[in-house]
Amino acid sequence: DTGVSQNPRHKITKRGQNVTFRCDPISEHNRLYWYRQTLGQGPEFLTYFQNEAQLEKSRLLSDRFSAERPKGSFSTLEIQRTEQGDSAMYLCASSLGAKPNYGYTFGSGTRLTVV
Amino acid sequence: AQSVAQPEDQVNVAEGNPLTVKCTYSVSGNPYLFWYVQYPNRGLQFLLKYITGDNLVKGSYGFEAEFNKSQTSFHLKKPSALVSDSALYFCAVRDRGGSDRGSTLGRLYFGRGTQLTVWP
Numbered sequence: 299d300t301g302v303s304q305n306p307r308h309k310i311t312k313r314g315q316n317v318t319f320r321c322d323p324i325s326e327h328n329r330l331y332w333y334r335q336t337l338g339q340g341p342e343f344l345t346y347f348q349n350e351a352q353l354e355k356s357r358l359l360s361d362r363f364s365a366e367r368p369k370g371s372f373s374t375l376e377i378q379r380t381e382q383g384d385s386a387m388y389l390c391a392s393s394l395g396a397k398p399n400y401g402y403t404f405g406s407g408t409r410l411t412v413v
Numbered sequence: 414a415q416s417v418a419q420p421e422d423q424v425n426v427a428e429g430n431p432l433t434v435k436c437t438y439s440v441s442g443n444p445y446l447f448w449y450v451q452y453p454n455r456g457l458q459f460l461l462k463y464i465t466g467d468n469l470v471k472g473s474y475g476f477e478a479e480f481n482k483s484q485t486s487f488h489l490k491k492p493s494a495l496v497s498d499s500a501l502y503f504c505a506v507r508d509r510g511g512s513d514r515g516s517t518l519g520r521l522y523f524g525r526g527t528q529l530t531v532w533p
Contacts, residue, residue, distance in 0.1 A: 302456070329519060340417075340503050340523030341457070354520065389456055396519055398445040398464055398507065404456035 302405035304390050310411045311380055318376045319408045323392030330373050331402070332365055334358065335387040344388075347373060348396075380412045415440045417504050419524035426494045426531055434489040434527045436504030446487040447505040447521065448478055457503065463487060474498070494531045501526045 303322040311317050323330050328349050333341035344363070345355045349370035359365075362380075367373040377384055387407045394400040416439045426432045438444055445464055449457040461472025468480040478489045487504060505521040 304456075331519065331521075333521075338525065340505075340525050341521075342523070343520045346519055391457075393519070398462065401459055401462065402521070404449075404458070406454070406456040409454070 302390055302392050302403050304388075304405035304408050306408055307406065308409045308411075310413060313382060313412055314379055316376065316378045317380060317410065318374055319388055319390075319410075320372060320374050321390030321392075321405060322372045323390070324403055325371075327392035327394050327403070328370070329393045329395060330367055331391045331393075332373070332375055333389040333391065335389055335407070336385075341389055344375075377410075380410075382412045385410055385412045415444075415506055415522045417506050417522055417524035419502075419504055419527045421527050422525070423528045423530065426529075428496050428531050428533050429493050432491050432494040432498070432529065432531070434502050434504075434529060436487045436489065436524060437485050438487060438504070438506045439485065440506050440522075443482075444506045446478075446480060447507075448472065448476070448487075448489050449503045449505060449523075451501040451503065451526070460489070460502075496531050496533055499529055499531050501528050503527075 305320045331346040332344040335341040343356050344359050345365050347367040350367050362378045365375045387409050389407045391402040391404045393402050418437045447462045448460040451457050460476050461470050463470050463480045471477045476491050480487050503526050504524045507521050
């Protein structure tokens with residue numbers, strides 16, 4: 299499968315615990331994006347990388363959130379001290395570059411439930 | 414600020430009938446516009462995009478969309494709906510910017526989504 303892979307697909311955690319999600323983009327894609335989607339809403343931008351550089355972070359990304367892409371390949375999104383409001387689908391997407399005709403490829407997402 | 418509005422939370426049509434899913438946008442300058450579809454517990458799948466050129470854009474699975482600059486709209490259409498088209502549809506916009514590296518370049522702004530139900 300040469301698409302965008304996200305793991306795990308589902309995560310249930312207790313409030314206050316830390317969680318980490320992984321995204322493996324399409325191998326030749328240098329841009330990687332994280333979005334969050336809550337019920338009844340469209341995806342909201344969190345952050346994006348060009349290779350290993352994190353170029354932009356949304357105000358939605360509080361201090362409890364951190365994302366990395368250490369070698370410009372896979373990326374991780376960590377949430378520390380989870381809260382119930384963090385429950386959402388976390389989507390990863392990748393693209394070949396900045397030009398819009400390259401398009402985005404989205405993964406299937408990681409659904410986080412904080413209990 | 415860039416924003417997208419999908420005025421209908423739900424659209425219901427009978428199989429074989431034409432369908433329209435509405436989208437209006439607000440963006441500084443000329444936009445790039447996209448439609449994505451999402452099936453339950455799945456990520457978003459690309460349907461079509463408007464970058465430049467012909468205002469009528471044809472995409473996957475028989476869908477098309479018309480860019481209307483004066484009305485700032487990008488409605489999704491299909492001449493004959495299928496039951497299998499039932500899904501959640503998202504309109505998205507991004508700005509053009511002027512360089513490959515910019516603070517908001519690459520970010521998509523999504524609407525809230527429209528649930529399309531096609532009944533047999």
